[in-house]
Amino acid sequence: MGSTSMLQFQDLNDPPAAKIVPKIEPKLEPLDEPSPPTPPPPLSTPPTLSPFAASDVFSEFSRISEMFRSAFGQCPAGNGDGSVLPEADPDSLALVPVPGTEPHLSNVTVAGARKHEQRSSELVRVTDMKSEDQQYYRGLVRKTRMLYDSLRVFAVAEDEKQKNGDTGHLLHRRTRADLKAAALMRERGLWLNRDKRIVGDIPGVTIGDIFCFRMELCVVGLHGQPQAGIDYVPASHSSNGEPIATSVIVSGGYEDDEDSGDIVIYTGHGGQDKNGKQVMHQKLECGNLALERSMNYGIEVRVIRGLKSGAAVNSKIYVYDGLYRVVETWFDVGKSGFGVFKFKLVRIENQVEMGSNVMKFAYNLGTKPLDVRPKGYVTLNLSKNKEKFPVFLFNDIDGDHDPVHFEYLTTTIFPPYVSNYGSKAGCTCTGACFNDCFCAMKNGGEFAYDMHGTLVRGKPLIFECGPKCGCPPSCQNRVSQKGLKNRFEVFRSRETGWGVRSLDMIQAGSFICEYAGVVLTREQVQIFTMNGDNLIYPSRFADRWSEWGDLSQIFSDYVRPQHPTVPPLDFAMDVSRMRNLACYMSHSSCPNVLVQLVLYDHNNVSFPHLMLFALEKIPPMRELSLDYGVADEYMGKLAICI
DNA sequence: GTGCATTCAAACCT
DNA sequence: CAGGTTTGAATGCA
Numbered sequence: 001m002g003s004t005s006m007l008q009f010q011d012l013n014d015p016p017a018a019k020i021v022p023k024i025e026p027k028l029e030p031l032d033e034p035s036p037p038t039p040p041p042p043l044s045t046p047p048t049l050s051p052f053a054a055s056d057v058f059s060e061f062s063r064i065s066e067m068f069r070s071a072f073g074q075c076p077a078g079n080g081d082g083s084v085l086p087e088a089d090p091d092s093l094a095l096v097p098v099p100g101t102e103p104h105l106s107n108v109t110v111a112g113a114r115k116h117e118q119r120s121s122e123l124v125r126v127t128d129m130k131s132e133d134q135q136y137y138r139g140l141v142r143k144t145r146m147l148y149d150s151l152r153v154f155a156v157a158e159d160e161k162q163k164n165g166d167t168g169h170l171l172h173r174r175t176r177a178d179l180k181a182a183a184l185m186r187e188r189g190l191w192l193n194r195d196k197r198i199v200g201d202i203p204g205v206t207i208g209d210i211f212c213f214r215m216e217l218c219v220v221g222l223h224g225q226p227q228a229g230i231d232y233v234p235a236s237h238s239s240n241g242e243p244i245a246t247s248v249i250v251s252g253g254y255e256d257d258e259d260s261g262d263i264v265i266y267t268g269h270g271g272q273d274k275n276g277k278q279v280m281h282q283k284l285e286c287g288n289l290a291l292e293r294s295m296n297y298g299i300e301v302r303v304i305r306g307l308k309s310g311a312a313v314n315s316k317i318y319v320y321d322g323l324y325r326v327v328e329t330w331f332d333v334g335k336s337g338f339g340v341f342k343f344k345l346v347r348i349e350n351q352v353e354m355g356s357n358v359m360k361f362a363y364n365l366g367t368k369p370l371d372v373r374p375k376g377y378v379t380l381n382l383s384k385n386k387e388k389f390p391v392f393l394f395n396d397i398d399g400d401h402d403p404v405h406f407e408y409l410t411t412t413i414f415p416p417y418v419s420n421y422g423s424k425a426g427c428t429c430t431g432a433c434f435n436d437c438f439c440a441m442k443n444g445g446e447f448a449y450d451m452h453g454t455l456v457r458g459k460p461l462i463f464e465c466g467p468k469c470g471c472p473p474s475c476q477n478r479v480s481q482k483g484l485k486n487r488f489e490v491f492r493s494r495e496t497g498w499g500v501r502s503l504d505m506i507q508a509g510s511f512i513c514e515y516a517g518v519v520l521t522r523e524q525v526q527i528f529t530m531n532g533d534n535l536i537y538p539s540r541f542a543d544r545w546s547e548w549g550d551l552s553q554i555f556s557d558y559v560r561p562q563h564p565t566v567p568p569l570d571f572a573m574d575v576s577r578m579r580n581l582a583c584y585m586s587h588s589s590c591p592n593v594l595v596q597l598v599l600y601d602h603n604n605v606s607f608p609h610l611m612l613f614a615l616e617k618i619p620p621m622r623e624l625s626l627d628y629g630v631a632d633e634y635m636g637k638l639a640i641c642i
Numbered sequence: 643g644t645g646c647a648t649t650c651a652a653a654c655c656t
Numbered sequence: 657c658a659g660g661t662t663t664g665a666a667t668g669c670a
Contacts, residue, residue, distance in 0.1 A: 174653065176653080254650060306650070316651085
């Protein structure tokens with residue numbers, strides 16, 4: 001290895017890269033027909049399943065839980081108590097045979113896909129993506145990440161159920177939900193980009209996308225190492241016998257790093273002890289050599305930044321910041337006194353702004369908005385202190401101040417007859433509610449939210465505890481009734497008119513806000529309709545709740561929640577005089593926000609609250625979007641409040 | 643193919 | 657709460 005002349009400067013203009021990195025047309029698969037490039041996941045529940053009787057619902061959750069426990073409970077089984085599952089065989093996940101299918105048949109197909117396939121070493125760069133390709137891959141990545149998040153949240157909720165009833169402490173060390181979710185997906189071949197080693201951007205992953213766990217980066221193929229900072233194609237597998245780096249994590253794990261955004265002095269790996277102290281000289285091998293070779297050939301490297309963040313559950317998040325080039329490398333004496341390799345990475349121009357910069361910008365906006373953007377604010381308090389968090393109104397492109405003229409509503413106003421209808425009963429819990437309390441039973445014997453207030457999975461209707469209940473406001477089953485949890489901004493945009501974005505990162509499954517308005521009777525609707533628009537018809541919202549927490553790709557016999565049956569929503573909401581921030585959200589057929597129906601202050605299932613939750617992790621300053629349930633081409637006419 | 647060392651995690655413990 | 661400890665999973669390499 002010593003023969004490598006490592007300090008040779010690269011010729012960025014020299015195109016040997018083309019030899020090493022064959023360009024492929026993104027014609028990875030014809031996209032006209034929806035034929036996915038990755039093996040299509042085993043499709044979900046066959047429609048032959050009999051519809052739920054209400055009484056089944058109560059057993060449904062425990063059944064799903066049981067599937068989950070079985071899937072997770074493959075520890076060192078078979079040692080002493082060989083009684084359980086015959087062998088740590090993930091195929092046994094198909095615990096309940098799908099009706100109408102031969103169990104053997106399904107086992108065979110899954111078993112074939114199950115074998116841990118090695119990551120391919122074929123190096124490619126994806127270029128010339130057409131916009132329909134981009135949409136396709138964006139959707140694929142979004143769906144994959146949603147499944148990962150759903151699984152993770154579900155696993156966390158499962159874990160919390162294992163608590164000791166007396167002490168409230170976990171009976172065992174917390175299971176790593178991030179790892180479980182990734183493992184379940186890998187067993188089913190649901191990881192992306194395993195068949196090619198991609199140099200450059202990953203289709204469907206955009207700059208600014210946020211990931212909360214290293215395994216999540218592995219799942220989408222952005223960075224394939226669960227811990228290591230440098231990902232590369234090994235020398236043994238590359239076409240010319242040289243390793244090539246594809247991505248690095250800049251996370252502060254090496255004391256000699258210097259990160260100034262567009263330019264990063266990245267320290268090579270190696271020479272550290274178990275506690276991360278530099279105790280030896282580094283060598284030009286493995287990832288270090290790969291980075292040097294990438295420099296030599298002018299091959300771009302993906303950079304993902306690990307940031308400390310109070311907003312994240314576990315205080316660290318990863319942001320995709322785009323492509324950099326290694327322009328220089330040298331051997332240096334680090335702070336420890338030991339030799340380290342250093343790589344100067346320079347961000348390639350003409351990419352959209354770095355996600356980590358946007359995050360810093362948003363953070364500063366939250367603390368000192370006028371210092372960051374002296375002009376453009378119409379008000380810093382659109383809700384006039386009715387919300388616990390500020391709602392900015394920002395317009396720097398025209399003179400429209402319209403939203404400031406409406407009375408701000410924090411919750412929907414129902415007519416009196418709505419709350420006079422139906423049962424008045426609530427639970428009688430005096431402390432925390434448990435899964436057997438009255439309100440939990442109304443939800444099928446579970447709570448819809450985990451301990452952090454995250455929606456575990458979408459349902460036709462959720463019953464939160466309410467004023468009739470004995471439990472305190474801190475009850476786990478009170479989430480959407482407590483108002484905003486983030487700082488938001490209503491902003492003017494040339495593309496979408498008014499839009500809404502958050503100054504904070506929003507976790508997938510977290511509550512955003514209510515879609516608030518004044519509920520109208522039919523007679524009132526007719527009068528209003530004569531006068532024109534500004535009416536919202538809740539029945540038109542697409543049922544996006546069904547996508548959140550849908551585990552049918554994981555459990556072949558997963559049954560989507562179908563209880564309770566909600567009659568078609570037969571009311572309209574007037575947002576012509578009183579409204580909240582929700583009605584400024586834009587429409588998208590690939591939305592990042594879902595509508596979940598919730599009852600808490602009354603029990604009339606015909607008039608639920610429309611509660612909005614995040615369908616995915618939403619980075620700060622990214623526009624929120626809802627599926628209003630109409631075709632895109634009509635939105636221009638039907639959009640509300642533009 | 644197998645075992646093993648390496649690795650800019652993540653959660654828990656002190 | 658900073659720093660140590662434990663459990664971990666993918667990968668490249670011998």
